[in-house]
Structure formats: C-alpha cells, structure tokens
Amino acid sequence: MAEKKLMKGNEAFAQAAINAGCRFYFGYPITPQNEVPEYMSRELKKVGGSFIQAESELASINMAYGAAAAGGRVMISSSSPGIALMQEGFSAAAVTQAPMVAINVMRSGPGIGGIQPAQADYFQVTRGGGNGDYHIIVYAPKSIQEACEMIYKAFEVADEYRNPVMICADGMLGQMMEPVAIPDPIPAMTEEEIFEAKPWALTGHKNKRERNAIKSVFLQQEVLEDFNLNVLAPKYEKAMRELPEAELIDVEGAEVVFVAYGTTSRVVAEAMDLLADEGIKCGLIRLKTLWPFPEYAFDAIGESTKNVIAVELSMGQMIQDVKLAINGKLPVDLINKVGGVLLDPEEIAERTKKIMEVR
C-alpha cells in the first residue's frame, strides 16, 4: 500500500476508483460531490480512460449502463437529488445485471433540499428507489480510508454479483481531508480480455458466438417470473448470506447500544467516551453494509442492554431496520438531526441520558 497522503474525500474516492481499474466515469455537477467529476476529468485520460460530462444524471447512469454492458469497469457519482434521477437506471442495471459502482455523497432533502451532510437517503438506497423487484448492494464508509477500501471491494462485488453497488457517503466525508493510503493500482481489462472474461458483454460477437442481447423487457409474465425467481432471487439470497458487515464496539455488557453508520458513527464514538466518563457503559453497532442489513450483529446484544438507540441524520429511516432486527425485544429510540444540521458528541450524550431517564 502506498504512503499516506492528505486528500479530500471526493478526490480520494476518484483516485481509489482509478487504482481499482475503473476507466469509465460519467459525471454531472451537483454539490457536494463536484470534486469527483473534476478529478476524473483530469486523471482518467492519463490512464487511457474516458470521461464524459453528462448532460444530466439521467444520461450519466445510462452511460454507465452502456459502459458496464460493454464490459468496462465504470463508476458514477452524485448526491441525493441526482441519485433520485438515476433510479430508473439502477433498476435497468439491476435487471440486466450490469456491474457498476455508484457513489452517493448524501445531502439533505426532500426536494432540492440543502447541500449539507445528511443521511436521509437510507430508504432511497436500501428500498430500491426505482421500480420493480431489485436490490442494490450498499456500503457505508465512516472514513476516507475505509471509503477507498470499500470502493475496491465494491468493484469486485459488482463483478461477482453482476449488480450495481453503491458507496453511501455523505457531504462531510466528501468534503473533509484526512490522511489516506490508497490501495495499489490494478490494471484495467483490455477489450480482448473483456471478450474472454465477460462472455455476456457487448463486444461484437466476432462471428465466434451467438449475438448477445442485453434486455430488461419481458412481455410474457411467466418469463419475467422465471427470471425474477430463478436469477435475481438466488443472487439476492446469496448477497444476504455473504455480504452483511458490521463493526461491533463494546456491545457485550453494554447498558445502551447505539446503532449508526457513516460519519455519524464517529460522532457517536466520541459521545460514548463522554458517557463512559459518567459511568454509563455503551456499545456501538456500526453498519458497514446498509443492504444487505447486518442483522447478525444484533445477536451480540445481551441481557445487560436496556436501550437500543438509532442515531442518524434523518427523520428516522435506518431505525426501521433496527426495529426489525430487534424484533420487539427491546425499546428502540431515535437520536437524530435533519436538514443538514449535524449532531455533536455532547448533544448525543445529553439526549442519551434523557432517554435512559424516561425508560
């Protein structure tokens, strides 16, 4: 691994993608992810890649769809309202099994909303967002370093599952700088290698195989039923078995267990130190995957725990999955901020104590 450099999150994401072999990127300006397309426009051409400034997020995702279908390693990025525009494309990419990586540098909503960090896209990214029965795989990094490592992994998982994979970051992670060591570069596939390694891809049939038709229209209901049940469902079941990831910190013996993801989990960690100073034992379940949801992590909650508290920058979205995982065994409370306003450790500590009093 290379030496550490101080990098802005968005630029590190872009360089991590290039190092992971990404050669195609199609971007559209939206704050707070603009450094990603700016960086890609400068750097991709140096490695023989291709950048297009798309005319809209609609075009951006549909370009990614084309590049993925053609066998290229492709990434797109946007922020919440732009991701909303892309949902048609995610649905199409999921059903046609086009592997791609998307970064969502989340901001506040609904509507145009604001540009400050938020986590109000949990539903949008974990509940489909587009039409039909599909899932995208979603990773939630807490630091720039972890984001870069997840981007590497995301390309591998996208190829293995032939499915879109999203990195769900937020405005803070995109805009802040931290020292980061980006994993070493791996080479991109040549066109010849794509023809061999991805027999389903659009390469031209070269008179060596049947023509490929990548399609999402199934006008006979039985054929679509068969595809959904026998191609998509087993894939999503495999993902639910193999992909869920969470980090557990001091959950055993904890009086209060927090659940959080992304940069919010860092603020929670600092609040836990404040609460520990007052003799309150706290634990944290930090989600690293949002879909599939790491339900297994909740088995670690023991008899000592009296409260589970979901901490998120939304009106309460992740908390629904937390409640499903807890399944009525414990009270689940919410500590949140919305609209782009951030939580700070002191506030989390105070609100936690209030919740404990009430309970």
Next chain:
Amino acid sequence: MAAKRMLIAGFGGQGVLLIGQLIAYTAMFDGKEVTWMPTYGPEMRGGTANCTVCVSDKPIASPVGATCDILVAMNGPSLEKFEGMLKPGGDLFINSSVVSIEPTRTDVNVHYVDTIGIAEHEVGNPKTANTVMLGALLRTCDIVNVDTIDKTLEYKMTGSKAKLIPDNKKAIFAWQEDK
C-alpha cells in the same frame, strides 16, 4: 496529546482554508491523526470561509463538534459568530490587522496577531500574512512539532512557488506575544 479541535474562520481570500490545510499536513508528517473539514457551497460564495481541524494521537472520532480548543478569528464577524464555541481556557487568536472589536470572553487566552503589519514590516512580504497567523498558532499551542512545518512548506510549495518558502519560514517565527 488529547484531541485538539481548532476552528479557523475569516473572509474568503485570507487563506483560511490554507492555514487549516497546512496544520493538517504538518500533523500528518508528525505522525498524528488529523481531519480537515471546510464549509462549502453558497456559504463560501458569500465571502466567508471557515474550516475545522482536529489533531490527535488517537484516531479522530468526530471531525466536527459544538466546541473547539482553539479559535482563529481572521475577521470581526468570525469572532462574533464563533467565540462562544471556545472551551474555557482555550486559545483565541485575533487578527488585529482586521478585527477592530474586542472579544467578550474573559475565560480564554487571547492572542492578538497583527498579521498584515508583521508580514509587511518584519517579513517584508505582505502575502505571508496568513503564515504569520499559522506560526503564532503553532508556536503557542502544543499541537505539532513546529520544525515539521519546513517539510509541509516544501511539500506544498513546489515549482514557481518554491521561491516563497524562505519568506514563509520567516513568517512562521515573526510574531512575538505581547509585542
């Protein structure tokens, strides 16, 4: 060293974001954990800018917070807006070349830095005003090894900017307390 959180605020063009970045680089070269978080978007277009830098020996939990250990107020509005965030006993650096109001806090250590005057008359290069403030902060607060700033300046100022390194090194050491 426990985590130190500092807020650097002022007008756009005063090198506010750069001061923060130079602290961040120096901390990284010193082997410390660091985060740098700017304000962004329309708020910056309006002419004000600020950034939060956290430096610690341990991984940094939260890059932002409701309080800070150090505040650099490069202009008056920043002093008014942010002095309440400073922890009691914290360090408050006031750019006295620009700020004409007095702080209301009496429970913090106030340091007045005539950045423009010192840059013009003692360094001989008015463009080093922000570096004068950087030096004041680094030499007053125990955050990083001050000598590591040499490596930062050499890393950040390359090519045509390399000729600015001597003036900037001089600016780091130009301010004296109570002068």
Next chain:
Amino acid sequence: MKPVFEVTKGMREMTSHYCPGCTHGISHRLVMEVLDERGQLGDAIGVSPVGCSITAHQYMNVDMIEASHGRAPATASAIKRVHPNAPVFTYQGDGDLASIGMGELIHAAGRGEKICTFFVNNAIYGMTGGQMAPTTLLGQKATTCVDGRTIEQAGSPMRICELLETIPGAVYVERVSLHNPAGVRTAKKAIHRAFEVQEKGLGYAFVEFLSTCPTNWGMTPVKALDWLKENMIPYYPVKQFKCPEEVK
C-alpha cells in the same frame, strides 16, 4: 446456380412481431444489410429504444442492448468509449428520440459522438396505441388529439433533422423516405454513408426514415404509403442536410 437475392445474415431467421405493412421491417433489414456488406456484423453493437422496436435485438444479428426510454444516445456514447473501433448505432422511434430522449439526442450530437442514429419517424406513438408524438402532423388524429393536432393545444411538429443541422458535432444529417423503392435505395446509401462517417471518426451521423404506421393511422399499408408521400414529405422534406466531403 447463382442466387440473385438472399436473406441477409444480419437478420435472424424468425417472424417479426411488427404489424402488416409496417416499414420497421425495411429499416431493420437495410441497417443489417449495410453492416453485412461492410463485413461488420461481428463488430457492431446496437442500442434499441423503448417503443415498437424495443425487441429489435430479437431480429438483428449483432450484439444489442435495450436502453431505457429515450436514453439510447447516452448508452451508445459510453459503449463507443469502451469499444472505440466497433460500429455503434442507436435505432429509435419518434416518441423515444424526439420526446423523452430529446436531451440525450441533442447532447450526443453536441459532443460529436462517433456513433450513428437511425430515426424511425412515423409521426405517432405505435407501441402504446397511437398517441400524439412530437412529430404528429397538424390535423393528424391520434388518441390524445382525437380531433387532430392543433397549434393551440400542442404546438407544431418537431423537425429533428433541421434541429440537428445547427449542431456542429452532427456532421452527417439526412432524411430519407421508405414509401417507394427509390426511397429505399437512397436510404441504404445513407446508412452506408453514416457508418463510413463513424469509421472515419468524423462525428455524429444521423439518418431519419420517414415511415408508416398503418395500424395506428387506421389505413391499409398501401394507403399509408400514399399518406406519407402526400402529408409527411411536404412538412419533412427529404434531403441531405449535411455531409462531410470525405464521404461524398
């Protein structure tokens, strides 16, 4: 014995779902014949639209992908970036291209993408059952303008070639008509030229086929051909709008 006429290798051997008298069969065949004659069936990558020709990939014997509604030029732009030497084309109807996909069309042309677009203009939404298209003529009846299109209600029909003519990146723009054998022969030459423009890397190439939709127009196939000639050609003049010297 030497055959005088053969089924092109570019078309897969199956019955199409198109209505009797529909000109999609002709335009499908022409595009595939040209690729066959150019020896590029093994290299070509096509993008089909949403509309009647959504399943063009069932018939065309080249690698193909269905784009989302209107997005074919964006999808094709990226495919071309991955395979720069492959002949890449979109095949789109007037609802897909001129309504929901106008943005992608104009910007692919604006970037001068080295792809070809074949535009089937039959002045109506076919697959969804005969609604008004951006290209529906004034006075023409459709299920969303049962008394005929009016300027007051829907504005004037869009002339796509004329729009693209103003865009520097669209270097080859031609409108042809499939209503008679001479028109079909001209169309084939235009398709050849479009692929040549792409092969030479000159820019975006666009060919519009004036086409019929007997089912939704409520006419016999023969009457539909006459209607095209009498009504569409006066508003949509058949001509070459732009052509680079290199392929003349």
